[in-house]
Amino acid sequence: MSDNLIEIRDLSFAYGRKLVLKGINLTAHRGQVIAIMGNSGCGKTTLLRLIGGALKPTSGSLLVDGVDIGRLDQDALYRLRRRMGMLFQFGALFTDMSVFENVAFQLREHTDLPEEMIRDLVFMKLNAVGLRGAHELMPSELSGGMARRVALARSIALDPMLIIYDEPFAGLDPISLGVTGNLIRRLTDTLGMTSIVVTHDVQESLKMVDYVYFVSEGVIVAQGTPAEIKASDLPYVHQFVHGEENGPVPFHYPAPDYALDLGLAA
């Protein structure tokens, strides 16, 4: 068994003719929490969807647990996905089911476990995210942070080897933010999983990840441990980590001369 759960080599991806990812190389060791950062529209969600097998690479290889996910047929992909979890940006809980049924969903779909065992497993997963007491609530009764935690409990229902998180911190208050960050770290360690976190929340993610990749305009522009990233003097990383308005990523969308647009040009 290779030490690398995910190995991406020279991966490119295009929507039609528009090249979104260009020659990505990325490795995730087992047991690590990896962050993929970058500004909006840089291609990081596309990268996530490629890892999940929702999209197929245009070129290059993407190995998940030694299997090239781009070459799998639907049955093989679904078999692999049973060992993967994904946390969507706003949880994507099934709104017609209670919290309990949401977490039980995969157990019911993929196993023949007796009802008592499903109940115990669901309570264990809900307890891990601190929401055992909320099992009877409907998703509409949950706050954003709670919904995210239920979704997390749902994605670990089958003890996956890998969880991918799409913007797990978006729209959370500071308390929920810290709670979610800690949970990701703790669950990864205790369940022996690997986590890939796509985020632009620098401060929260640098506290808990093992390694960071920065994506900008479809290429990886920087990578390193959180300490290396904080100390980096690359202009893009510096702008991103410190949230500066101007730098390699300009504030202004490309436009003709301002004076010209206002009709002030001589």
Added chain:
Amino acid sequence: MIEALIENVRGIGRRTIDRVWRMGVAAHFFVLVFLHSGPSFRRFHLIIREIFSAGVLSLIIILVSGLFVGMVLGLQGYETLQTYGAEESLGVLVSLSLVRELGPVVAALLFASRAGSAITAEIGLMKATEQIAAMEMMAVDPIARVVAPRFWGAVISMPLLAALFSAMGVLGGYLVGVVLIGVDAGSFWSQMQAAVDFKEDVLNGVIKSVVFGVAITIIALFEGYDAPPTAEGVSRATTRTVVTSSLAILGLDFVLTAFMFRGV
């Protein structure tokens, strides 16, 4: 001028190709739903849930409309029949109009606006809130888990609702014709019994309502599944479901009637 004309012609061509393309995609979707129906029959409680939300929840509107349509038929029918001294045949008029035409068609139109729109909105919103994508990521096929049970639930509900609509209509006709106006109850029922043929009338009505049920449901499911994942996209898809399936019902009704009552 010429360019504008060419551009217009191009636009018509583009839209036509788009429509035809979409019909192809919808047909493919229909086949997929059939192929993935196995699991929903093995877990029949999934279908029962959908029979509840599409069928049982549509009961009120179907029953009340049926009653009123029957009452109006009673009034109008009596008016006309009376001029020929044939008011005893009111039962025949009411029951045949309902069983052959109004039952299946009006129930289907109501079903399209009540249940069809709900199905489209639900599936469209499930897609917009990434629930469908989440299901795929959990290695659960959404066509088998979400779409197929809704399809069968609605297709099973439709003929039952049409039958209830007709039954309520007959009751409405009886209330107005016999109880209110005073047509003889004996001839009302016996003429009805003699004139309504099980195969020619009842069975053909059932066949119609099954066909309408399939058409409405597949349009509703496809529009929802195909809706752009935005508020505007879902609202447009819901409107399209009601419009397209209403037109489909009326068009199919003509075709089916032409085939069924050819020799009569």
